[in-house]
Every structure is written in C-alpha cells, then in structure tokens.
Amino acid sequence: MDKLSPMIILTKRFHNGNQYPPGPPLTNALSNLRAFQQRPLDFLSQMEAEFGGVVRFHTGLLPVYLVTSPVGVNRVLQSNHRNYSKQTFTYAMARALSGENLLTSEGAEWVRRRRTVQPLFHRRVLDGFGQVIIAAAQTRAEKWLSRGRPIDLVEEMMGLTLEVAGQTLFSVDLSTTTAEVRAALNTSAEAILGQFQSPLAALWTLVGFPSPRSQALRQANDYLDGLLYTLMAERRDCEEMPVDMLSLLLQAVDEETGKPLTDREIRDEIGVFLTAGHETTALGLTWTWLSLAQNPDTESRLHRELVTIQAGKGGAGGMKGWPSKAD
Ligand code: HEM
Numbered sequence: 001m002d003k004l005s006p007m008i009i010l011t012k013r014f015h016n017g018n019q020y021p022p023g024p025p026l027t028n029a030l031s032n033l034r035a036f037q038q039r040p041l042d043f044l045s046q047m048e049a050e051f052g053g054v055v056r057f058h059t060g061l062l063p064v065y066l067v068t069s070p071v072g073v074n075r076v077l078q079s080n081h082r083n084y085s086k087q088t089f090t091y092a093m094a095r096a097l098s099g100e101n102l103l104t105s106e107g108a109e110w111v112r113r114r115r116t117v118q119p120l121f122h123r124r125v126l127d128g129f130g131q132v133i134i135a136a137a138q139t140r141a142e143k144w145l146s147r148g149r150p151i152d153l154v155e156e157m158m159g160l161t162l163e164v165a166g167q168t169l170f171s172v173d174l175s176t177t178t179a180e181v182r183a184a185l186n187t188s189a190e191a192i193l194g195q196f197q198s199p200l201a202a203l204w205t206l207v208g209f210p211s212p213r214s215q216a217l218r219q220a221n222d223y224l225d226g227l228l229y230t231l232m233a234e235r236r237d238c239e240e241m242p243v244d245m246l247s248l249l250l251q252a253v254d255e256e257t258g259k260p261l262t263d264r265e266i267r268d269e270i271g272v273f274l275t276a277g278h279e280t281t282a283l284g285l286t287w288t289w290l291s292l293a294q295n296p297d298t299e300s301r302l303h304r305e306l307v308t309i310q311a312g313k314g315g316a317g318g319m320k321g322w323p324s325k326a327d
Helices: 026-038 040-051 070-079 089-098 107-121 123-147 153-170 174-197 199-207 212-236 245-251 263-294 296-311
Strands: 008-010 054-058 063-067
Touching: 026 040, 026 054, 040 054, 040 063, 063 070, 089 174, 089 263, 107 123, 107 245, 107 263, 123 153, 153 174, 153 245, 153 263, 174 212, 174 263, 199 212, 212 245, 212 263, 245 263, 263 296
Parallel strands: none
Antiparallel strands: 008 063, 054 063
C-alpha cells in the first residue's frame, strides 16, 4: 500500500518573504531520503503529523513541499496559483517525460491548450461519460458478486479506471491490452515518482544518461506511442467520429496558426490524460473504499444517496440530480 498516498507533493516556491513553512532541518536530508525511499507513506504521514498541513523538507539539495491541508491545496491550485510557477526542476522532468501538454504548460500557452479541450467538459459530454462510468462499475460489481470471493481492490480499481479512460478518451476497450498499457503507464509513473525518491535518478533523466530506468522508460514510451498513433490513424479513417477526447483533438485547430494539431501534440495531450487520469483515480477510489469501511455512517449515507439518484432525478445513470458543489 506504499504507493497509495493521497497527498500532494510539490517542489514549487512556497514561502512568504523569508518565512518558510515548518519542517525538519536540512541536516536530516539523508535520513529523510532513506525513509522516503523505504516507507514513503509512513514518512509523509509522519511529516504531516509532526509539522502540520504545509511542510518543507529535503531529500536532496532541492526542498520538497508537502501540502495536505485543504486550505493549502486551495491556495496552491486556485486562490494564489500565479505564485507557483511551473518553471521548476520537477516540471522540467515532467516535460522531459511527457512533453508539452496541459499539465506541464502555464500562462498563455496553458490558456490556449485549456480552451482546446474545453468542449470535453460540457455538461452534455460529461453526462455521457457518467453513463460510461456507471456501466463499467456495474459490470465489474456484477462480476465480483458472481465470483463470490475476496478481490484485490487496487487491481480492480486500476482495471476499472483504465477501462473508463479507454472509453472516454478513445472509445476503445483497452481490456485486451490492459497488462501492457498498465505496465507502460506504471513505468512512466515510477520514473516520475523515482525523481522524488532519488536525486541521482532525477539527474540521469534530465541529462538523458542511459540507465536501466531510462531504457525501460523509452520502451514504455515507444509502446504508448505505438498505441496512440495507431488509434489516431484508425480514427482518421472513421466516417462518424464518436464524442471523445481523441475526436476533439483531431478536429481542433490551433488558434494562432489556424492549423490542426500535429500528431505529436495530440499524443502528448492525450498521453497525459491517460497517465494522470488512471492511477490517481484508482488510488483515490481504493482509499475511499477503505474510508467507507471504517465509517459505516458515511457508508449508509452514500447508499441512501445512490438510491435517491437511481430512483428519481438521476434516471438511467446520467449526472442529473447528482449533488452540486453547493449541496
Ligand atoms: C483522484 C484523482 C486525481 C487527483 C488526486 C488529481 C490530482 C491533480 C493535481 C494535484 C493536479 C494539479 C497539478 C499541478 O498543477 O501541479 C492535476 C492536474 C491535472 N490532472 Fe489530475 N487528478 C486526478 C484525476 C485526474 C483525471 C481523472 C484526469 C484525466 C482524465 C486528470 C488529468 C489532469 C490534467 C490534464 C491536469 C492538468 C490540468 C491543468 O493544468 O489544466 N486528473 N491533477
């Protein structure tokens, strides 16, 4: 369960004048690094318990900021986001691994990219995605019931979110290639995570030094390139494009040049949705099940809410009647 951390780690500027958030002294860098490598979840939980919702610590020369308080997360991602530039070592890594995309861009470039994918977030489109998600969850739950034995929740949630990503991003059933896709995504995720846990690994990635990790990463990228470029080519031959991210990006036009996006641009954008949308959600769901099992009152409330949605307002599984932010 070591990888199941719900926390956010940022290596961004996070200080107010000369005032840094609390944390262990720089001299702890080596012991922090060891603890982070061996028991990441324990180490991060301990940092939070000892120093609070915003902690500054070192696992090498660069400081890492761990933000777990909701107010802190809101401040970084929303209310004071301009303060947190993406011109950092970590984002340089992310760019080296995943190219230029919504996650790695900022400022005017981010606005341009965000506008391109905006139609994907229209309520009507999300309503369709909601139905895809509910159908996938129901089919999986029925399989669990018919099997009648304990399940490996992490595996099942990983499978479920990959299935949903395949359907919503490319309208494709990824179940036949689940193992290969997951292995490739896992290699990318480990490369990103590895940078936090090993300053040397970070440096090797940045300078492109050949290592077993960089070789594995290249193979993973080649696999994903092959998959995504094939899907693009197949979609171009399609007479009627389904509503999904791939169609949207293939039909999008660059605001400045008036030209369609290149295959590389589409690959980098869609690749990050696949990487960022699969494991995060699977782990979030896994923790949710654990939390619900530990909080029976909340679990009952969830069941009541589901019954209400199914019985009335939500109809056959759309998003109508789902609680809004204000509820
Ligand atoms: C529980 C699940 C998730 C968590 C905890 C999570 C976490 C985050 C965080 C913290 C960021 C901000 C990163 C930053 O600005 O430094 C982010 C951005 C992003 N996430 Fe997620 N994410 C989740 C699910 C997803 C899903 C399902 C997708 C796609 C299908 C996705 C795609 C993205 C993209 C494209 C960005 C960049 C957005 C932008 O800058 O406009 N994420 N995510």
